[in-house]
Amino acid sequence: MTELEASNRSDLLPFTQSLPMALMRARESTMRFFRPVLAAHELTEQQWRVLRALDASPEAPEVNELAQHTFLLGPSLTRILSNLSERGLIARAPASHDQRRAHISITEDGRSLVATIAPLSSRQYEAITERLGENRYRQLTKLLEEVADLRPDTEEARP
Amino acid sequence: MTELEASNRSDLLPFTQSLPMALMRARESTMRFFRPVLAAHELTEQQWRVLRALDASPEAPEVNELAQHTFLLGPSLTRILSNLSERGLIARAPASHDQRRAHISITEDGRSLVATIAPLSSRQYEAITERLGENRYRQLTKLLEEVADLRPDTEEARP
DNA sequence: GCAAATTGCTACACACGTTAACTATATTGG
DNA sequence: CCAATATAGTTAACGTGTGTAGCAATTTGC
Numbered sequence: 519m520t521e522l523e524a525s526n527r528s529d530l531l532p533f534t535q536s537l538p539m540a541l542m543r544a545r546e547s548t549m550r551f552f553r554p555v556l557a558a559h560e561l562t563e564q565q566w567r568v569l570r571a572l573d574a575s576p577e578a579p580e581v582n583e584l585a586q587h588t589f590l591l592g593p594s595l596t597r598i599l600s601n602l603s604e605r606g607l608i609a610r611a612p613a614s615h616d617q618r619r620a621h622i623s624i625t626e627d628g629r630s631l632v633a634t635i636a637p638l639s640s641r642q643y644e645a646i647t648e649r650l651g652e653n654r655y656r657q658l659t660k661l662l663e664e665v666a667d668l669r670p671d672t673e674e675a676r677p
Numbered sequence: 678m679t680e681l682e683a684s685n686r687s688d689l690l691p692f693t694q695s696l697p698m699a700l701m702r703a704r705e706s707t708m709r710f711f712r713p714v715l716a717a718h719e720l721t722e723q724q725w726r727v728l729r730a731l732d733a734s735p736e737a738p739e740v741n742e743l744a745q746h747t748f749l750l751g752p753s754l755t756r757i758l759s760n761l762s763e764r765g766l767i768a769r770a771p772a773s774h775d776q777r778r779a780h781i782s783i784t785e786d787g788r789s790l791v792a793t794i795a796p797l798s799s800r801q802y803e804a805i806t807e808r809l810g811e812n813r814y815r816q817l818t819k820l821l822e823e824v825a826d827l828r829p830d831t832e833e834a835r836p
Numbered sequence: 837g838c839a840a841a842t843t844g845c846t847a848c849a850c851a852c853g854t855t856a857a858c859t860a861t862a863t864t865g866g
Numbered sequence: 867c868c869a870a871t872a873t874a875g876t877t878a879a880c881g882t883g884t885g886t887a888g889c890a891a892t893t894t895g896c
Contacts, residue, residue, distance in 0.1 A: 537805060537818065538707045538722065543748060544824040545700035546883095551829045552697065553884090562851060563697065581875065589702060594852055596876055601851090618861045618874040642829075646696060649827055658820045659696065661813060665703040668808055670710045670801070705853095712854095721881065740845065753882060755846055760881090777844045777891045 537665075551642040559635055564590060566635070568598055569624060572608060573632040578623035580613070607631060696824075710801040718794055723749060725794070727757055728783060731767060732791040737782035739772070766790060 549563065556566050567588045572579075579587070585595045599622060602608045607628035613619035624632070647655050708722065715725050726747045731738075738746070744754045758781060761767045766787035772778035783791070806814050 537802070538704055538711065539748060540818055540821040540825065541700050541704035541707065544821040545697055545704065547825045547827045548697045548700065554829070564852065589698065591853065592875065616862070643696070645829070646827060650823065654820060654823070657816070658824070659699055661817045661820065662699040662703040664809065664813070665817070666699065666706045668706045668805060670804070723882065750883065751845065775892070
């Protein structure tokens with residue numbers, strides 16, 4: 519036991535048992551599998567998520583829709599789309615009936631990049647699943663979904 | 678099934694089953710419990726981790742040691758310590774035998790802030806544990822530790 | 837001893853998460 | 867019709883993660 523863990527004046531959980539911390543470290547570990555693959559193609563994980571979503575989408579979605587499917591917030595997505603657009607991996611087309619909206623589509627360059635990275639990415643997933651075991655993997659994703667659905671009830675100050 | 682999930686040209690997992698995504702969303706959910714508490718005192722989660730670690734430490738640790746215990750990176754910790762120092766919540770003292778090192782300690786103001794927030798934080802942990810059930814909670818933290826210990830084996834280019 | 841390598845920490849660049857403000861376009865109500 | 871409101875998206879500001887580079891103090895190896 520180290521010095522820092524020895525005392526606990528404030529009656530708090532040690533860090534290793536703190537759920538947010540444990541989640542962050544676990545995510546960090548899994549990302550260590552993927553980051554090298556993506557970095558080799560100058561992509562961040564979020565950029566990759568966007569490309570992957572667009573590649574899988576049969577039609578060009580609007581920004582809002584894309585944000586929901588990639589779990590990105592508007593401002594982040596705006597930046598990511600600017601970046602990907604400059605690199606010619608995606609394209610934007612204004613909606614005909616509503617000038618506020620824009621349809622985002624993946625370009626041929628974008629598609630071939632996805633096709634290049636996809637198998638490498640899959641291999642990393644397989645590596646993780648193997649090490650963890652399919653049972654534990656399924657167990658974990660199930661628990662994570664439950665946690666993701668948790669909401670604080672003390673939403674005071676609701677107008 | 679939505680449009681984006683319908684097709685999957687690249688043979689990849691849908692987003693909701695991607696482990697890094699699931700971990701991120703789960704963390705996001707848990708943080709929704711704590712953020713209001715910390716925000717009320719102008720603290721970020723990382724700043725709170727540092728204060729909590731210092732409060733629990735019997736002696737003033739060096740920056741390196743503190744980084745390990747809070748799972749923060751050096752550059753991040755540097756910024757956080759500057760911030761907390763300006764606010765008078767921590768103090769730095771150069772090590773006597775090695776001028777590169779510095780010992781970080783929590784001030785009385787810092788301690789009283791921790792004492793104020795700690796019970797509120799604990800209440801949020803209890804809320805999460807209750808909703809999830811103690812069994813699931815333990816199960817989850819155990820799995821997360823296993824995942825956190827995963828390392829990619831394909832560390833090519835090892836000098 | 838003193839140059840070379842190492843260590844502890846900081847600075848900087850780039851990207852994302854979050855919140856709030858802002859612009860431009862559409863829609864609604866009187 | 868036109869003002870008031872709502873919506874889609876962007877911009878701005880701040881803090882953090884990651885990676886790289888840098889500086890100063892210390893240790894090492896000859």
